[in-house]
Amino acid sequence: xxxxxxxxxxxxxxxxxxxxxxxxxxxxxxxxxxxxxxxxxxxxxxxxxxxxxxxxxxxxxxxxxxxxxxxxxxxxxxxxxxxxxxxxxxxxxxxxxxxxxxxxxxxxxxxxxxxxxxxxxxxxxxxxxxxxxxxxxxxxxxxxxxxxxxxxxxxxxxxxxxxxxxxxxxxxxxxxxxxxxxxxxxxxxxxxxxxxxxxxxxxxxxxxxxxxxxxxxxxxxxxxxxxxxxxxxxxxxxxxxxxxxxxxxxxxxxxxxxxxxxxxxxxxxxxxxxxxx
Ligand code: PBG
Ligand code: ZN
Numbered sequence: 053x054x055x056x057x058x059x060x061x062x063x064x065x066x067x068x069x070x071x072x073x074x075x076x077x078x079x080x081x082x083x084x085x086x087x088x089x090x091x092x093x094x095x096x097x098x099x100x101x102x103x104x105x106x107x108x109x110x111x112x113x114x115x116x117x118x119x120x121x122x123x124x125x126x127x128x129x130x131x132x133x134x135x136x137x138x139x140x141x142x143x144x145x146x147x148x149x150x151x152x153x154x155x156x157x158x159x160x161x162x163x164x165x166x167x168x169x170x171x172x173x174x175x176x177x178x179x180x181x182x183x184x185x186x187x188x189x190x191x192x193x194x195x196x197x198x199x200x201x202x203x204x205x206x207x208x209x210x211x212x213x214x215x216x217x218x219x220x221x222x223x224x225x226x227x228x229x230x231x232x233x234x235x236x237x238x239x240x241x242x243x244x245x246x247x248x249x250x251x252x253x254x255x256x257x258x259x260x261x262x263x264x265x266x267x268x269x270x271x272x273x274x275x276x277x278x279x280x281x282x283x284x285x286x287x288x289x290x291x292x293x294x295x296x297x298x299x300x301x302x303x304x305x306x307x308x309x310x311x312x313x314x315x316x317x318x319x320x321x322x323x324x325x326x327x328x329x
Pocket of ligand 2: 124125
């Protein structure tokens, strides 16, 4: 993925300096541990890569808003977003909920400013809200990956994050791109469970869904401009096929026009520069 790298914690701290100079004060963290196992132990440990990263980044940059992606696919050796029921060779939704609550507390204790569960498990929002409240983190917001499609646009990310599933695919927990009604219902459901921010992911091929959800919910709506979308623009720009800056801004405007309040994007630094920061 051009211009996108795995970073050490030291590099991430330096990157925050650059981001702030561009007026960017929020980041979302994805952890890639040295050792992966069947239950994603690194994600459950207070000395795991993410816990350590949150602590060190917040110590160096208290003014940086640190969001954590909460999932298991980068931490498990099988690459799925949850714990596997080995007898049935599927993700065990309820076992995953239990461990997700643990992971959320690890993030909270380390100092995360917002938790963003991305695994698409049923009941995840109410589970995390209850667990966080019980542990005293009543003010800690949850950004739900509420409408997340099973998408070919995630290809480059899985490569960078080393999270390609070792068997099967994610269609049992991610959503069918053809199903508009379910897409809307999933975000309404997460709002009812207590999500503070909703999300549509990917963005570009789902502008209609962004608008639908905007009109049917009252939480701020984030969109995730994913790796495949980024890569398409990058490679077309490099080949001189499109006016890169122009198409980039046109794309960002489309997200806003569709109803996005928050844009999560690999283009963030480029956009900040184009906006004159
Ligand atoms: C999985 C996760 C994915 C992305 C971030 N976290 C999708 C997936 O692999 O199914 C995709 C991000 C991107 O493509 O930029 N929890
Ligand atoms: Zn995942």
